[in-house]
Amino acid sequence: MKYLGWDELLPGAILFSFDEEMEKDASEVLPENRPYAETNSYKAYVGDWRVLKPVYNRDLCIDCQFCWIYCPDVSIISRDKKMIGVDYDHCKGCGICVEVCPTNPKSLLMFEEQVDNDKALAEWPEKE
Amino acid sequence: MSEMKKIKNLKEFSTSADRFEGANLLCPGCAHSIIVREILNATNDPMILSASTGCLEVCTAVYPYTSWDASWIHIGFENSSTAIAGAEAMYKALKRKERLPKSCEGKSPKFVAFGGDGATFDIGFQWISGCFERGHDMMYVCLDNEVYANTGGQRSSATPIGASTTTSPAGRVSYGEKMNKKDIVQIMAAHGSPYVAQVAPNKWKDMVKKIQKGFATEGPVFINAMSACTTEWKFAPDDTIAVSDLAVDSLVFPLYEIENGTKLTITYRPKNKIPVRDYLGAQGRFKHLFKPEYEYLIDEWQKRVDDYWEYLQRREEAGV
Numbered sequence: 001m002k003y004l005g006w007d008e009l010l011p012g013a014i015l016f017s018f019d020e021e022m023e024k025d026a027s028e029v030l031p032e033n034r035p036y037a038e039t040n041s042y043k044a045y046v047g048d049w050r051v052l053k054p055v056y057n058r059d060l061c062i063d064c065q066f067c068w069i070y071c072p073d074v075s076i077i078s079r080d081k082k083m084i085g086v087d088y089d090h091c092k093g094c095g096i097c098v099e100v101c102p103t104n105p106k107s108l109l110m111f112e113e114q115v116d117n118d119k120a121l122a123e124w125p126e127k128e
Numbered sequence: 129m130s131e132m133k134k135i136k137n138l139k140e141f142s143t144s145a146d147r148f149e150g151a152n153l154l155c156p157g158c159a160h161s162i163i164v165r166e167i168l169n170a171t172n173d174p175m176i177l178s179a180s181t182g183c184l185e186v187c188t189a190v191y192p193y194t195s196w197d198a199s200w201i202h203i204g205f206e207n208s209s210t211a212i213a214g215a216e217a218m219y220k221a222l223k224r225k226e227r228l229p230k231s232c233e234g235k236s237p238k239f240v241a242f243g244g245d246g247a248t249f250d251i252g253f254q255w256i257s258g259c260f261e262r263g264h265d266m267m268y269v270c271l272d273n274e275v276y277a278n279t280g281g282q283r284s285s286a287t288p289i290g291a292s293t294t295t296s297p298a299g300r301v302s303y304g305e306k307m308n309k310k311d312i313v314q315i316m317a318a319h320g321s322p323y324v325a326q327v328a329p330n331k332w333k334d335m336v337k338k339i340q341k342g343f344a345t346e347g348p349v350f351i352n353a354m355s356a357c358t359t360e361w362k363f364a365p366d367d368t369i370a371v372s373d374l375a376v377d378s379l380v381f382p383l384y385e386i387e388n389g390t391k392l393t394i395t396y397r398p399k400n401k402i403p404v405r406d407y408l409g410a411q412g413r414f415k416h417l418f419k420p421e422y423e424y425l426i427d428e429w430q431k432r433v434d435d436y437w438e439y440l441q442r443r444e445e446a447g448v
């Protein structure tokens with residue numbers, strides 16, 4: 001795809017969210033089934049904004065979905081009422097999901113970006 | 129009229145397919161996007177959206193990307209309201225002439241304009257006022273972070289007394305902003321709007337209920353959404369929800385609605401009302417108020433908040 005320079009764009013230019021028209025409104029199509037266009041920010045990456053990353057511990061999670069509703073960056077992946085993980089392409093590492101997680105110990109914790117997730121899980125703190 | 133989306137609880141809500149995308153360039157922890165997600169997920173109907181210039185618009189349409197999976201209009205600072213009003217008027221005309229595309233059959237699209245407090249309280253105000261006078265079937269949402277955040281934190285007429293901003297800096301000779309915040313909710317109710325409400329994204333259930341009520345209302349609906357701004361209010365990005373909780377539980381941002389210009393209902397009463405001091409103390413923009421020479425301002429703050437709460441309760445009781 002060739003991008004026009006900002007000074008070559010015509011007023012009234014349209015950016016498309018999807019490559020083809022969907023039969024249904026996007027509200028009825030999950031991201032994995034959407035024909036995202038290259039011009040959709042879904043295709044972009046902001047993972048390098050993070051210093052700390054949230055790591056998810058499935059064993060402790062009660063699927064309350066607090067992390068899902070309060071994540072500003074649509075980076076908590078929930079399907080069929082279950083939290084299934086963090087989208088590291090779009091997570092900016094704000095830490096809100098960790099703050100709102102109600103379990104003890106928490107089911108989400110912040111770790112240094114370079115730490116391996118399995119190692120993080122092995123070091124999980126005990127109940128306070 | 130299409131059916132209202134059923135959202136019994138958070139688990140059910142979490143099955144929504146977001147129409148707002150990540151990798152926008154809003155700050156980590158920005159409440160604007162939490163608000164937008166709650167509003168867009170409140171319905172499965174097609175949406176026609178606009179945003180006035182400000183953090184939301186600028187950060188969700190960084191060329192060559194869009195973060196919107198619904199029709200969205202990038203427009204000027206002052207006219208997100210009239211852009212949506214125009215789209216709504218065109219939709220009505222096409223419907224009358226039976227020229228709507230097939231994809232609209234059986235649907236009732238929602239027309240929503242977003243604007244910051246700068247765009248709403250100040251620069252776009254007459255445009256919004258006009259839309260509400262004309263009675264367009266639309267919702268206007270103000271993302272109220274009490275400052276012109278996108279241009280570096282200048283005061284607006286939504287900035288509360290004592291806040292330090294780049295154009296009302298606190299220092300040796302000043303305690304920061306001197307003017308009281310404009311009461312935009314009452315101003316919009318005075319337009320005779322069928323539905324006006326104040327919401328906060330941390331109280332998601334109250335908020336989504338009001339948004340759905342707004343969608344079900346015919347005519348111009350105004351929503352003032354508290355948007356805690358990590359950058360300009362000066363708190364850590366992971367504290368956005370905690371600071372928002374302090375705001376509603378101290379009653380600095382009371383949650384209520386006004387129907388048909390007069391009928392006022394309080395929708396949230398904190399079980400444990402917390403002192404305004406705790407809310408102020410959580411944010412760097414109020415740090416100077418804790419110096420001995422400015423502490424009297426905290427007492428004044430508390431009195432203002434108490435008086436306003438009293439006023440809301442009396443109006444609710446009287447049903448006017």
Ligand SMILES: Cc1ncc(C[n+]2csc(CCOP(=O)(O)OP(=O)(O)O)c2C)c(N)n1
Nearest residue numbers: 181182183205244245246247275276277278
């Ligand atoms: C007519 C006009 N005046 C000034 C600007 C510059 N400007 C762009 S965004 C902005 C601040 C927006 O503040 P607000 O509406 O509160 O939204 P926020 O960024 O805080 O979400 C300003 C002053 C502009 N784009 N257009």
Ligand code: SF4
Nearest residue numbers: 071091092094095097
């Ligand atoms: S750290 Fe922030 S952006 Fe990342 S998943 Fe948690 S809430 Fe979302």
Ligand code: SF4
Nearest residue numbers: 061062064065067101
């Ligand atoms: S907030 Fe915690 S417990 Fe709740 S769904 Fe998210 S990870 Fe699980």
Ligand code: SF4
Nearest residue numbers: 155158183277357359
């Ligand atoms: S400055 Fe404030 S409103 Fe703007 S993107 Fe950052 S947190 Fe959000």
Ligand SMILES: [Mg+2]
Nearest residue numbers: 244245275277
């Ligand atoms: Mg603002």
